Amino acid sequence: MLLDIIERRKQNDVYLIAEIGQNHQGCLETAKKMILSAKRAGCNCVKFQKSNLKAKFTRTALDRRYISDHAWGQTYGEHKEYLEFSKEQYRQLQAYSNEIGIDFTASAMDELSLDFLVELKVPFIKIGSGDANNFPLLKKAAGLNVPLIISTGMQTMSTVDRIVEIMRQASNNKYALMHCVSAYPTPPEDCNLGLITTLMRRFPNVPIGYSGHELGVIITQAAILSGARIIERHFTLDKNQKGSDHRCSLDPNEMETLARSIVEFKSNDYLSSPSLTSAEVISILGGGKELEQALSISKTNEKYILECELPCRFKLGxxxxxxxxxxxxxxxxxxxxxxxxxxxxxxxxxxxxxxxxxxxxxxxxxxxxxxxxxxxx
Ligand SMILES: CC(=O)N[C@H](C=O)[C@@H](O)[C@H](O)[C@H](O)COP(=O)(O)O
Ligand SMILES: C=C(OP(=O)(O)O)C(=O)O
The missing domain is CATH 3.90.1210.10 (Antifreeze-like/N-acetylneuraminic acid synthase C-terminal domain)
Known part of the structure; x- marks a missing residue:
């Protein structure tokens, strides 16, 4: 189904990705429970984050002390090491996903991880916002015969133009761009959903998706009605756990609500039009302040790095x-x-x-x- 969306054969369906990321707490069994829970909630795919720490971070970045309630080690390197699954564990998670019938993939956070994911033969590779301006990584990924989903948080429109140009130069049209705001959680007024239609108009041949970090599901539902056909949300078994991403994740009930709304939108024929207007979206979803803020058109024609994204850009840019x-x-x-x-x-x-x-x-x-x-x- 993903390829049908990426190659524009299917424009009235939505591919739903549960971003497990590092919400597994470094535990393989928890990761498997999460995969099963995502499958039961109705997701099409589970996604992890693959890094080779020495390739992704400099020595001093790994050695810096990580003082946070969410730290799993004294230094940022120890913290990341704790959360990183080995190649063998990846193979086990992939085999388990295959067994229960859900797509399995990860974001490639450096070139070595990209090579590993190619070796795993995942159905697509995610390039997260932290690498959307990593042009050598993108060039390498563009030259592989693997579909790509590229997020655009913490980036300007000129960087998005460069991404599209890199893909064009590689004659690669098997990719999608995700609107994304890299703030955890993203306040509704910064969700900037109007950018979905801006991106659709600017890149008419590229499917547009949404990788959301806001609280709850309604803004993501609005993203779908606005035209996003690939959706990614962080997934958690319990939002109160230790870890930077749990709070802005969806729990199994919320993920199921989101998956059900996709079925409902389809059966009500809301997805046959590429994009509904903000007024239509608000009317379908019943209105509310956060929805209006997320759909506000005041700052959507240009894409720039938002103030709320600066902490993430500073930490992971x-x-x-x-x-x-x-x-x-x-x-x-x-x-x-x-x-x-x-x-x-x-x-x-x-x-x-x-x-x-x-x-x-x-x-x-x-x-x-x-x-x-x-x-x-
Ligand atoms: C930009 C990016 O990579 N963001 C990822 C995807 O959304 C996040 O999951 C980060 O890995 C996470 O928030 C980092 O948290 P900490 O710094 O506590 O490990
Ligand atoms: C950082 C990631 O995603 P996004 O930028 O879409 O939040 C990721 O997938 O690793």
Whole structure:
């Protein structure tokens, strides 16, 4: 069904992804329970997050102390290690998903993880918002014969244009873009659902979806009626558990409500039109302040990085870093740089191609960020 939506053969159906992410608390058995619960709720797919920690983060980013009620370790690296499933565990989760009949995949959070997911032969690979400006990763993913779902949180419209251009240059049209706001939870007034139609108009050949981080289901239902045909929501067995994402996740009852509303929207023929107007959406869903705020058209024609996304961009946005020790005077080549979450951050990843062929005015050690200070004018 996903391919039918991505290749526009089916425009009146919705593919529902339960983002298990790291809500499994690092426990394989809990992850399996969540897969079963997502299947029972009516989801089409369960999704995880795959990282190779050394490829995704710099050493200092991994070594920084993580002081948070949601921390599973003293440092951010220990915390992430605790939550990361091994390749063997991924195989077990995939086998279990196959057994019960639900699609299984993950986001590829670095190139090594992308290679691993290709090896697993997942039905599609997710590129999360943290990598939407990671153009080398996108280029590599675009060249594979695997459908892609690319989220656009924490990004500007110019970065979304670059993504579409990368896909066009690779002659790849098996992909979808997800409207997303990377704030956990996203306040209704920042959900900016009007961007779904803006993206649909700007990229008429690309299916548009929605990866939501707001509380509850009504705004996501509005996203569907506004035209989103791939939906992703974080999933949890209990919202009160420790972990950064539980609060803005849907529990099994809410996920089931969402899945049922998709069936209902279809049978009422609400999905045969590519997109309903805000007034129609409000009337179908019965109105309410949060819905009106989420559908407000005041700031939807341009896409920019919202203030509520800055904490996430600061924590998980990717920077350009040195991939080996670099010397003052050196002209930067592609092999000299990598894209990672860096502490402190450096020049953001979207400027990758601008940095190539610039001269360094100082030494930069491996895994250190490239900053404005070390670039010649
Ligand atoms: C941008 C991005 O990757 N966001 C992901 C997907 O939505 C999140 O699940 C993060 O992994 C999570 O919020 C991180 O939490 P912590 O920092 O406590 O591990
Ligand atoms: C970060 C992710 O998703 P999104 O940006 O859609 O929240 C992800 O899928 O790993």
């Amino acid at each position: 990717k920077s350009i870093v040195a991939s080996r020790n670099l010397l003052k005077g050196q002209i930067i080549q592609a092999a000299d740089i990598a894209i990672k979450v860096s502490e402190p951050s450096g020049i953001y990843a979207e400027r990758y191609f601008e940095i190539i062929n610039k001269q360094l005015t100082d030494n930069v050690n491996e895994d250190e960020p490239i900053t404005e200070h070390v670039l010649s004018a």
